[in-house]
Amino acid sequence: MPKYVDDYMFMYHLSNWFFDQGVMNGEHGGNIFEAGLPWDEMMTTWRERYQIDNARFGNIIVVFFLLLPKWVGSLLVAGCWIWVMISGVRLVDINIRKSALVPLAILLWGFFMPWRNHQGSLDYQFNYIIPNALMFLLFTIMERKRYLKRLSPGGGITLLLTGFICGGWQEAMSLPVALTLGIMICIDRNSHNGVIYRSLAGLTTGLLWIFCAPGQWARISSLEATPTAEFTPAFIGRVIMATIMFWVMVMLLLITLARKYPAGKRLRNFAKDRKLVFMVISGFISAAVTGVTYADARVGWWATTMGIFGILYILNRYYPDFLHTYNRKSILTSTLLMAIVCAHWIAVDIQVFRIRKSLMQNIEAYLSAPEEPVFVDVIDRMRFPIICANMPDVGVFTFGSYGLIEFYKDKFGTRFAAVPRELEYVTPGRSRKIPGSAGMMEFQGRRFMVWDKESNPVIEGDYGSGAGWRRIWTAPFVSKADGRRYLYVYIYEDWVESNFKKLERVDLIQ
Structure with missing residues (x-):
């Protein structure tokens, strides 16, 4: 997996050390032999973490x-x-x-x-x-x-x-x-x-x-x-x-x-x-x-x-x-267990390589045009084989990208975000309307809504067992098909919801 989540939070004060070397992607690391260790920035990081x-x-x-x-x-x-x-x-x-x-x-x-x-x-x-x-x-x-x-x-x-x-x-x-x-x-x-x-x-x-x-x-x-x-x-x-x-x-x-x-x-x-x-x-x-x-x-x-x-x-x-x-029985059992483990980790590693490739493309596209929304292959667990068993972590595109947002914010003044490629040319007419007051829509498994406020919506969703508050991650974008402003909405789901349930209703709480 690439660096994400807290990695970039700990790299926030180190960002200029990377940028001064021409290293815009923190994943690759800098040259400590030529640039030396950024002791002042490291001390600032340690003091900050000590306090908060x-x-x-x-x-x-x-x-x-x-x-x-x-x-x-x-x-x-x-x-x-x-x-x-x-x-x-x-x-x-x-x-x-x-x-x-x-x-x-x-x-x-x-x-x-x-x-x-x-x-x-x-x-x-x-x-x-x-x-x-x-x-x-x-x-x-x-x-x-x-x-x-x-x-x-x-x-x-x-x-x-x-x-x-x-x-x-x-x-x-x-x-x-x-x-x-x-x-x-x-x-x-x-x-x-x-x-x-x-x-x-x-x-x-x-x-x-x-x-x-x-x-x-x-x-x-x-x-x-x-x-x-x-x-x-x-x-x-x-x-x-x-x-x-x-x-x-x-x-x-x-x-x-x-x-x-x-x-x-x-x-x-x-x-x-x-x-x-x-x-x-x-x-x-x-x-x-x-x-x-x-x-x-x-x-x-x-x-x-x-x-x-x-x-x-x-x-x-x-x-x-x-x-x-x-013995014969335990060897057969062990072989079966190892086959399951190997199948699981091969499937997981395939998804890890996909995630890494997509995130690197996401970063490169953002660096080339920081003011534009980036449409990439946003990978989520809904598209994983069941053998993956809810792995690997897909947070690099949602909550886990908060460190990347902070890492680039001061340099470019815009928010780093990933929007699913499927939504690049989306229109309401091509999408499934999800019942409820939120006006949520779904296209090829990606959810979005019309939203022009600065603050994020607060929603509750129903997967067939009753409505409840749902944690979400959002990213604004403009569709290239109709020029309208939308909000990509990633709803956090557990393994059962992702694989066996359907989102039946979404309502706005505020």
Whole structure:
């Protein structure tokens, strides 16, 4: 995926550094050897984020990589994800060479990690994939040192430093882990050791770094205005779906305990398994954090991670006949699983290449005529094969382009936007009228309306199950067929709405 979403927000103060080199497309990166590092602009970026956003280590370091071509940082991230997969299966006691659970793990990672939640963005990759790898590095060090009778000074410093980096990189992961370690110290006598104490001290210090930033408290204060501020059935359902693999793991655990142990011994046997206790508690805390923030899947990254590895751990420990080793049956099952994964990612990668090509054309067309609307191949999930499973992220053309808008705004004074090519010569007479007071029309799956106000419309849409407020992204354009001014309207839809439902009515709220 190209740079988008927060990438260009972090590049806003760096834009002149790119433009002065003749690099108008930030995707390609600048030449740090000839132009040097723009320290003043980088410091301005860090100060701004410290005041209005946060001081995560990931958001500090990513600024260096945003000066370079996108692939440089993403290559580092890919290596980190490989480490997560390899170290993770070892931490849950799976033999990566002999266990037939590995193909199942690849399937679960491929379909159920929050990839679709802006994970093509380099900044988001640095904020979720890299801290996942760092946390597993901390666990690996803890696992190796927990059997030592005495922890050396060097070992203690290693745990403190690694814990500090993990704690300050991303609080959505370090907070659940730190709280869980603290809980385990309180309830488990065996957790009273130097390895856990030093790891917890490092994590806590890193978290203090994050929560010392004024921007972090501004973000926390703003949560009161989010749709998740009230507990409603829709909100609860959204949180569950955002962390679905964790709840699947919990259900599997409950079923397993009910099958394996008498009623009076289930809790006792569960409590004896420290790894399982850790995964359940930290995953639950992560899911709770997801619920009190934005209920986005990426916020619950840790809950999803614990859910997937918890499923693998339970299957490996309690179901030795299920994909434990490779035999004729497991080889056939593994082949089928890998075929599904390969088909999925091939289909997704095809769409990624289409998105990248279209966005590059979009940027080039805008740069050549900034005052004109750009008609390009705007890709949305409605046109994806079902095997894509709501991936990849298509936000580069809608909400995810807000950073690009800011990146070019001061230079050209106009708004960067993409309008679907299908609307270039559109007229109302050729379009389907969608019932409702909004006057919404649809042509070849693209929605638009007559709108001459500066502010965006506020609408509610009905997909057959009742009307409700809909989040939209808009871009004004003039049809080359009749010269009239219209507004392209992209309505945010979930996977079911995009693939199986029809928009039946759209009304204006204001």
